[in-house]
Amino acid sequence: MELRSKIPSGPLEKKWDKHRFEMKLVNPANKRKHTVIVVGSGLAGGAAAATLSELGYNVKCFCFQDSPRRAHSIAAQGGINAAKNYQNDGDSIFRLFYDTIKGGDFRAREGNVYRLAQTSVNIIDQCVAQGVPFAREYGGLLANRSFGGAQVSRTFYARGQTGQQLLLGAYQALEKEVSKGGVTMYPRTEMLDVVIVNGRARGIVVRDMVSGAIETHLADAVILGTGGYGNVFFLSTNAKGSNATAIWRAYKRGAAFANPCFTQIHPTCIPVAGEHQSKLTLMSESLRNDGRVWVPKRKEDCAKAPNAIPEADRDYYLERKYPSFGNLSPRDIASRAAKEVCDEGRGVGPGGRGVYLDFGDAIKRVGVDKIAERYGNLFEMYQRITDENPYEVPMRIYPAVHYTMGGLWVDYNLMSTIPGLHVTGEANFSDHGANRLGASALMQGLADGYFIVPLTIGDYIGSTKLEPVAADHPDVQATEAAVRDRVNKLLAVKGTRTVTSFHRELGRTMWEYCGMARSAEGLRKALEIIPKLRDEFWRDVRIPGTGAELNQSLEHAGRVADFFELAELMCLDALHREESCGGHFRVEHQTPDGEALRDDEHFTYVAAWEFAGEGKPPVLNKEPLVFENVALSQRSYK
Numbered sequence: 001m002e003l004r005s006k007i008p009s010g011p012l013e014k015k016w017d018k019h020r021f022e023m024k025l026v027n028p029a030n031k032r033k034h035t036v037i038v039v040g041s042g043l044a045g046g047a048a049a050a051t052l053s054e055l056g057y058n059v060k061c062f063c064f065q066d067s068p069r070r071a072h073s074i075a076a077q078g079g080i081n082a083a084k085n086y087q088n089d090g091d092s093i094f095r096l097f098y099d100t101i102k103g104g105d106f107r108a109r110e111g112n113v114y115r116l117a118q119t120s121v122n123i124i125d126q127c128v129a130q131g132v133p134f135a136r137e138y139g140g141l142l143a144n145r146s147f148g149g150a151q152v153s154r155t156f157y158a159r160g161q162t163g164q165q166l167l168l169g170a171y172q173a174l175e176k177e178v179s180k181g182g183v184t185m186y187p188r189t190e191m192l193d194v195v196i197v198n199g200r201a202r203g204i205v206v207r208d209m210v211s212g213a214i215e216t217h218l219a220d221a222v223i224l225g226t227g228g229y230g231n232v233f234f235l236s237t238n239a240k241g242s243n244a245t246a247i248w249r250a251y252k253r254g255a256a257f258a259n260p261c262f263t264q265i266h267p268t269c270i271p272v273a274g275e276h277q278s279k280l281t282l283m284s285e286s287l288r289n290d291g292r293v294w295v296p297k298r299k300e301d302c303a304k305a306p307n308a309i310p311e312a313d314r315d316y317y318l319e320r321k322y323p324s325f326g327n328l329s330p331r332d333i334a335s336r337a338a339k340e341v342c343d344e345g346r347g348v349g350p351g352g353r354g355v356y357l358d359f360g361d362a363i364k365r366v367g368v369d370k371i372a373e374r375y376g377n378l379f380e381m382y383q384r385i386t387d388e389n390p391y392e393v394p395m396r397i398y399p400a401v402h403y404t405m406g407g408l409w410v411d412y413n414l415m416s417t418i419p420g421l422h423v424t425g426e427a428n429f430s431d432h433g434a435n436r437l438g439a440s441a442l443m444q445g446l447a448d449g450y451f452i453v454p455l456t457i458g459d460y461i462g463s464t465k466l467e468p469v470a471a472d473h474p475d476v477q478a479t480e481a482a483v484r485d486r487v488n489k490l491l492a493v494k495g496t497r498t499v500t501s502f503h504r505e506l507g508r509t510m511w512e513y514c515g516m517a518r519s520a521e522g523l524r525k526a527l528e529i530i531p532k533l534r535d536e537f538w539r540d541v542r543i544p545g546t547g548a549e550l551n552q553s554l555e556h557a558g559r560v561a562d563f564f565e566l567a568e569l570m571c572l573d574a575l576h577r578e579e580s581c582g583g584h585f586r587v588e589h590q591t592p593d594g595e596a597l598r599d600d601e602h603f604t605y606v607a608a609w610e611f612a613g614e615g616k617p618p619v620l621n622k623e624p625l626v627f628e629n630v631a632l633s634q635r636s637y638k
Helices: 012-022 043-056 094-104 110-130 160-180 246-252 284-289 316-322 331-346 361-367 369-386 443-464 475-491 497-513 518-539 551-577
Strands: 035-039 056-062 185-186 189-197 200-208 214-218 221-224 261-270 292-296 353-357 395-404 421-423 603-610 619-624
Touching: 012 094, 012 110, 035 200, 043 056, 043 160, 043 185, 043 443, 094 110, 110 443, 160 185, 160 443, 189 214, 189 246, 189 475, 189 551, 200 221, 200 475, 200 619, 214 475, 221 246, 246 421, 261 284, 261 331, 284 353, 284 361, 284 369, 292 331, 292 475, 316 331, 331 353, 331 395, 361 369, 361 395, 421 443, 475 551, 497 518, 497 551, 518 551, 551 603
Parallel strands: 035 056, 035 221, 056 185, 221 421
Antiparallel strands: 189 200, 200 214, 261 395, 292 353, 353 395, 603 619
16 A cells, blocks of 8 residues: 655645645536535534535535534534634744644644644634634633643633534534535435445445435545544543444545554543443543642542642642643643552542542632633533532542544545545544644644645546446445445344443453553453454344334444454554554653653654455554654653
8 A cells, every 4th residue: 555645845834835726626617517425514524515515516414413513523622723823922833833743742744734733723714704602802802721732822712612613603604505505414324334436435325324224325525524433442522423433444445544543531521430321521621721630649638528638738740740831731641640640549539530620729819700701611511410519629530532643544635545535534643643732623623624625625526537437336236235234244143232231341441451551461462352352242242123223223233343343453553553652652661750752763654554354464554754844852741
């Protein structure tokens, strides 16, 4: 497999402008002749579908929710980064680029990341024009707050519901195009395979989740904006519907899967409460602007009420270990630090798996009303779930699986190794390296959807001779038949165990051996457990009902079957990468004071895995990462 990144030549700050000029264009009359399929209706997918329709293309947009408004982008809380420098505190496009490269532990492409920083300033203008109600200063200017991994305030926000407000903006743009007839929406529809004809992506096979009907849709190009794969861990901050089926089936059709082991653990989540839980709840990283993280200095104080522990007996460990960034240390570093103090026996709450996030000082400084104005909905959510009032007692938080930096490999045009198959947002690997800085997911999703893929799709269509493809084409028929066979195979097992029981067991294995800290011994153990569990799944899973109806057990089973295979690839990738970087922390590779120790000589590359066939080990392809504008250095936030 040849990995051609197609990053333009020339100075970093001029690459995107140069590329936009050099790309092929499709004239307005010809755009009406072309159909583009967009899978996913969150920020990346919804923005792409709306923009492509505005440009004149015919668009088919698919989502498994009952409405695009329920895409998981709605759950993002804290904000969206942009290098506007409204605060006049030293921010710039280059500083955002540098912070993102450094935050990703120098495992991302310079060209892609600089383009993201460039585009960020346009995103805010676009969203303001749509009416997104960003927070404003008293004088009416847009407000900013700081986030982890940066020493400037560049994060735009709408209280703790930024994702919801941005998604409503994209949704309005999408619905405008639906009403005009440019976009046809297919809700409650799940993509189950990619149709490849003559080596190019020409459509998808889907299942209507209400009727069970399996259908094929054809087009000139396909865009996947289907989010990440964090639910492989069972407990994560993702919605239960979030899954990896679209990108995984594309991988099995020839799309390389890049850096699957790069998964992010978010430091501020409500701790696990018991076996009854099916997901975890995020508390925005923005809370660390005003909340101070601490645990008792002595183990014997952990059982005491937090307000009964005097200041002298509290360990504000992030402020102690990372004085330059303190509570705004990046997510991977803050998460490992929380695990470390809990492993020492100084964790609080049930099972000792929690640390305090305390707003006492901030409330004294600015008052309850100001804190409520900034974070009120988050405080209300926390109180409803825990029955504790965070205005009066500190929140209890603990790290949880949140975001996946790995995904389908894409070039500078966001096209995968399958020509015609483009991948946007969290579904691709491109911009975050080994760790995503807070407030950068919304930035990437909207940059990809509004400003990048609508242009690169035009370049693909304008430079490619696309032959007509009919529904009776042998490759189309074969792909649809393979999907039907897979569904029937799942329904035919008729075992004794529920899908959820298998998913929970897989999640425990992944959290234990491929979670916050990984070792060669643990990863090899996981690679023994997962295939056995997968074999048992195909022998003993029980799926009630039929395929010709609404059947959520069948939906879940298909996704869990994919999670088993993906989990194995994640462990293989983590085992091969003999270094620590960002969210990938190998215990064998750390500095004397417990920080991640990269091996730049041997691992400064993107690991792009190629499917070699059922029962065969995947093939590792490497895309070297070249740094011409930033110096590779030991990442430090001290």
